[in-house]
Amino acid sequence: xxxxxxxxxxxxxxxxxxxxxxxxxxxxxxxxxxxxxxxxxxxxxxxxxxxxxxxxxxxxxxxxxxxxxxxxxxxxxxxxxxxxxxxxxxxxxxxxxxxxxxxxxxxxxxxxxxxxxxxxxxxxxxxxxxxxxxxxxxxxxxxxxxxxxxxxxxxxxxxxxxxxxxxxxxxxxxxxxxxxxxxxxxxxxxxxxxxxxxxxxxxxxxxxxxxxxxxxxxxxxxxxxxxxxxxxxxxxxxxxxxxxxxxxxxxxxxxxxxxxxxxxxxxxxxxxxxxxxxxxxxxxxxxxxxxxxxxxxxxxxxxxxxxxxxxxxxxxxxxxxxxxxxxxxxxxxxxxxxxxxxxxxxxxxxxxxxxxxxxxxxxxxxxxxxxxxxxxxxxxxxxxxxxxxxxxxxxxxxxxxxxxxxxxxxxxxxxxxxxxxxxxxxxxxxxxxxxxxxxxxxx
Amino acid sequence: xxxxxxxxxxxxxxxxxxxxxxxxxxxxxxxxxxxxxxxxxxxxxxxxxxxxxxxxxxxxxxxxxxxxxxxxxxxxxxxxxxxxxxxxxxxxxxxxxxxxxxxxxxxxxxxxxxxxxxxxxxxxxxxxxxxxxxxxxxxxxxxxxxxxxxxxxxxxxxxxxxxxxxxxxxxxxxxxxxxxxxxxxxxxxxxxxxxxxxxxxxxxxxxxxxxxxxxxxxxxxxxxxxxxxxxxxxxxxxxxxxxxxxxxxxxxxxxxxxxxxxxxxxxxxxxxxxxxxxxxxxxxxxxxxxxxxxxxxxxxxxxxxxxxxxxxxxxxxxxxxxxxxxxxxxxxxxxxxxxxxxxxxxxxxxxxxxxxxxxxxxxxxxxxxxxxxxxxxxxxxxxxxxxxxxxxxxxxxxxxxxxxxxxxxxxxxxxxxxxxxxxxxxxxxxxxxxxxxxxxxxxxxxxxxxxxxxxxxxxxxxxxxxxxxxxxxxxxxxxxxxxxxx
Numbered sequence: 013x014x015x016x017x018x019x020x021x022x023x024x025x026x027x028x029x030x031x032x033x034x035x036x037x038x039x040x041x042x043x044x045x046x047x048x049x050x051x052x053x054x055x056x057x058x059x060x061x062x063x064x065x066x067x068x069x070x071x072x073x074x075x076x077x078x079x080x081x082x083x084x085x086x087x088x089x090x091x092x093x094x095x096x097x098x099x100x101x102x103x104x105x106x107x108x109x110x111x112x113x114x115x116x117x118x119x120x121x122x123x124x125x126x127x128x129x130x131x132x133x134x135x136x137x138x139x140x141x142x143x144x145x146x147x148x149x150x151x152x153x154x155x156x157x158x159x160x161x162x163x164x165x166x167x168x169x170x171x172x173x174x175x176x177x178x179x180x181x182x183x184x185x186x187x188x189x190x191x192x193x194x195x196x197x198x199x200x201x202x203x204x205x206x207x208x209x210x211x212x213x214x215x216x217x218x219x220x221x222x223x224x225x226x227x228x229x230x231x232x233x234x235x236x237x238x239x240x241x242x243x244x245x246x247x248x249x250x251x252x253x254x255x256x257x258x259x260x261x262x263x264x265x266x267x268x269x270x271x272x273x274x275x276x277x278x279x280x281x282x283x284x285x286x287x288x289x290x291x292x293x294x295x296x297x298x299x300x301x302x303x304x305x306x307x308x309x310x311x312x313x314x315x316x317x318x319x320x321x322x323x324x325x326x327x328x329x330x331x332x333x334x335x336x337x338x339x340x341x342x343x344x345x346x347x348x349x350x351x352x353x354x355x356x357x358x359x360x361x362x363x364x365x366x367x368x369x370x371x372x373x374x375x376x377x378x379x380x381x382x383x384x385x386x387x388x389x390x391x392x393x394x395x396x397x398x399x400x401x402x403x404x405x406x407x408x409x410x411x412x413x414x415x416x417x418x419x420x421x422x423x424x425x426x427x428x429x430x431x432x433x434x435x436x437x438x439x440x441x442x443x444x445x446x447x448x449x450x451x452x453x454x455x
Numbered sequence: 456x457x458x459x460x461x462x463x464x465x466x467x468x469x470x471x472x473x474x475x476x477x478x479x480x481x482x483x484x485x486x487x488x489x490x491x492x493x494x495x496x497x498x499x500x501x502x503x504x505x506x507x508x509x510x511x512x513x514x515x516x517x518x519x520x521x522x523x524x525x526x527x528x529x530x531x532x533x534x535x536x537x538x539x540x541x542x543x544x545x546x547x548x549x550x551x552x553x554x555x556x557x558x559x560x561x562x563x564x565x566x567x568x569x570x571x572x573x574x575x576x577x578x579x580x581x582x583x584x585x586x587x588x589x590x591x592x593x594x595x596x597x598x599x600x601x602x603x604x605x606x607x608x609x610x611x612x613x614x615x616x617x618x619x620x621x622x623x624x625x626x627x628x629x630x631x632x633x634x635x636x637x638x639x640x641x642x643x644x645x646x647x648x649x650x651x652x653x654x655x656x657x658x659x660x661x662x663x664x665x666x667x668x669x670x671x672x673x674x675x676x677x678x679x680x681x682x683x684x685x686x687x688x689x690x691x692x693x694x695x696x697x698x699x700x701x702x703x704x705x706x707x708x709x710x711x712x713x714x715x716x717x718x719x720x721x722x723x724x725x726x727x728x729x730x731x732x733x734x735x736x737x738x739x740x741x742x743x744x745x746x747x748x749x750x751x752x753x754x755x756x757x758x759x760x761x762x763x764x765x766x767x768x769x770x771x772x773x774x775x776x777x778x779x780x781x782x783x784x785x786x787x788x789x790x791x792x793x794x795x796x797x798x799x800x801x802x803x804x805x806x807x808x809x810x811x812x813x814x815x816x817x818x819x820x821x822x823x824x825x826x827x828x829x830x831x832x833x834x835x836x837x838x839x840x841x842x843x844x845x846x847x848x849x850x851x852x853x854x855x856x857x858x859x860x861x862x863x864x865x866x867x868x869x870x871x872x873x874x875x876x877x878x879x880x881x882x883x884x885x886x887x888x889x890x891x892x893x894x895x896x897x898x899x900x901x902x903x904x905x906x907x908x909x910x911x912x913x914x915x916x917x918x919x920x921x922x923x924x925x926x927x928x929x930x931x932x933x934x935x936x937x938x939x940x941x
Contacts (some may be wrong), residue, residue, distance in 0.1 A: 013771030013801045016808050017886035030814040035807045042831045043677040049710050070544025081549050091470045097507040106517035107527050108734035113918040114858050119735040125461050127935040131493045137934050141588040146779050170511030174779050184637030185604050194765050227487050231914040248866025257487050280565045281550035281780025284734030298466045306928035314920035318928040324630035334630035337591040341732030351503045352469040366481035389484050406555050427894035441476035
């Protein structure tokens with residue numbers, strides 16, 4: 013095995029130093045008396061054999077489909093420079109930066125990441141990351157319950173059903189009353205959401221753009237929520253924020269989201285990146301790590317983990333969250349991605365997504381029997397109604413080489429014929445026309 | 456070093472996009488359009504790369520320095536794992552693909568990785584089944600605590616609201632138990648560093664849901680009473696949770712299921728050699744005994760009789776969805792490669808050499824630093840700088856002195872029950888020469904504490920910055936960079 017350095021000679025000498033003549037004696041010395049268990053496992057393999065096995069498994073996955081599947085997880089371009097940066101072993105083989113003098117690289121990077129999240133969302137404070145978009149939204153909900161002292165939560169059904177089922181799961185031990193408000197055709201039914209907010213409500217959780225891709229104006233809504241002494245929380249899509257009014261300018265108190273679109277591969281569901289930004293007022297109640305700027309004894313600028321009294325290793329059961337390891341390297345991916353594409357590049361990426369989506373929607377709606385669902389305001393994802401079960405249509409399109417979108421019936425039984433289509437900057441005119449032709453052929 | 460924002464110059468570009476092939480229009484209403492672009496930096500690709508490469512050089516990592524951070528298991532991360540995770544067949548796989556065609560036909564390779572990894576893990580832990588879904592160690596603890604809650608709920612046993620947690624535990628244990636709705640009570644350690652059985656007996660009653668015990672414990676000691684502890688917990692109608700942060704010490708040699716535990720998490724980013732990433736991503740799979748299987752999260756990866764793999768969702772007693780999909784797949788994949796490389800014998804060698812290396816360091820340092828619990832250790836040894844503190848040199852000063860000597864410091868001031876704690880975990884991947892060099896540095900520092908204690912108060916002096924003002928950082932937080940005035 014290549015990962016143990018001790019030679020037989022070293023081993024003998026070291027065993028002697030600790031007063032043993034064999035490993036079995038050492039085990040007895042440390043108090044392990046049970047005989048070694050039988051292990052029903054195969055013998056070890058060489059690097060080459062492992063690589064061959066995993067290459068074979070990789071080839072059994074359908075990654076050659078033209079991808080129009082999104083639902084919160086998107087197939088964006090990733091510049092090669094991103095993985096060069098995260099592939100630096102000084103970054104990826106380091107631990108949490110508890111020793112700041114030996115971790116300035118990680119710490120400055122996270123400070124820059126926090127700054128970029130603040131600038132994208134137009135919020136003043138961001139943390140150093142959470143696990144994913146779903147757990148980030150849950151943590152936001154908990155923050156709202158903490159600061160309001162209330163336990164009633166209003167959740168829009170136009171929030172990702174993947175996030176909602178996670179929140180439901182976590183709430184089952186927490187004495188939190190969760191009220192899910194049905195969505196409109198492709199909108200969040202803002203009026204109904206507001207009706208559900210009572211003086212007992214801690215917060216309202218919404219999504220922007222919502223799960224159907226629709227972009228909505230939340231400004232009046234957040235003001236009304238604040239009038240009722242509740243917090244307004246939104247989960248957002250960072251690439252869309254290149255073009256959209258940022259949530260901070262709409263009056264949200266907490267902004268979270270899934271950061272996968274920022275240079276992180278789809279990778280079958282993770283690792284991803286949960287981000288969180290809050291208003292100044294809540295920074296000391298925020299979960300997770302946060303990096304701050306300070307100076308050393310000689311007045312040199314440096315960075316440290318700060319406000320640690322919020323965290324589990326100090327506050328234990330009264331901590332703001334149980335999170336310890338976060339998604340640091342994924343936050344670094346997001347930082348590297350945003351640095352590479354830059355101020356204008358991110359706008360160009362977003363414009364290309366939006367333009368491709370407009371073109372795709374036109375092409376698809378031109379097909380006989382395909383209808384629009386909901387309004388005209390969207391970023392890069394939209395819903396169409398098919399003349400047959402959408403899951404059935406998607407199945408037929410796979411045979412033609414397309415992952416045509418996400419059939420909504422799985423999470424919204426009344427939407428069996430509806431297909432959620434996502435289009436990124438990677439898709440070409442030909443691919444989009446190809447999808448439309450293929451769909452027309454299978455109807 | 457300048458921030459990346461300070462290196463920005465209007466008009467520079469660091470990436471390219473295909474030319475638009477469709478009309479550049481959008482459907483964003485005018486009133487929802489962003490007025491001012493987000494102030495992201497503008498740099499060429501080379502400038503971006505140079506910024507981050509130079510930043511990386513301000514870090515210590517396992518690949519640059521010995522990193523004996525106790526309880527963190529900073530072992531070597533094999534390089535070919537990174538390439539496997541980057542294979543397009545894995546990296547470009549959309550997590551919703553299995554839902555597009557019945558039975559996961561589009562992702563058989565990825566499902567095989569998850570299934571095989573969870574099977575090997577269950578065998579190593581001595582449990583009936585594992586879920587790979589938890590996204591980090593603390594997330595695994597939360598999952599385990601939720602399983603315990605679901606178990607008692609299913610039996611109509613509503614008053615079990617207390618989680619017992621030893622005083623030596625990681626802070627995540629009580630914090631995770633709290634998120635699962637439990638109230639925490641502390642169980643004391645005895646004079647040998649084991650669970651105080653009398654205190655445990657006194658605190659067990661019909662309101663206790665479970666005990667969360669780190670095994671081996673956070674002192675790096677194997678509690679010889681583990682089986683008895685599990686029996687006492689069971690006799691009181693509660694469940695025994697094993698925090699597997701220290702599983703590296705016993706892997707292949709002891710199976711926590713055989714010791715009587717009901718549920719356990721392990722950290723793939725510790726025992727299974729996946730990188731820590733500067734603080735994540737991790738992965739915290741959870742193994743359970745038969746009686747907790749019905750409550751495991753969904754979806755679950757199963758193997759059919761014909762050898763193909765499927766995702767299963769219909770488990771009425773399941774706690775539900777703790778993660779968006781199937782766990783941190785990229786991390787699980789690397790751990791699977793490690794499992795295949797090690798095989799049956801490899802795991803045994805890992806724990807044996809991890810324990811040997813720690814005891815070797817312990818034996819060599821025993822005269823120079825105090826030990827609150829003076830007995831052979833498992834994979835890590837905990838010293839106290841309390842002797843040095845009498846001369847004015849604290850654990851913090853020793854740690855900073857080590858940085859100047861080219862070593863990442865051990866974990867400081869944990870566990871809380873040891874004053875001036877320095878917790879050293881060498882791991883099995885380090886050579887005797889490295890351990891000797893580290894021990895020599897520790898001995899030199901102990902000597903310096905006697906002769907020139909003041910010299911250590913300035914350390915470190917070889918790093919880009921000296922000791923930073925953490926009080927000022929917390930009092931007046933500067934957490935993001937204001938946009939520079941034009």
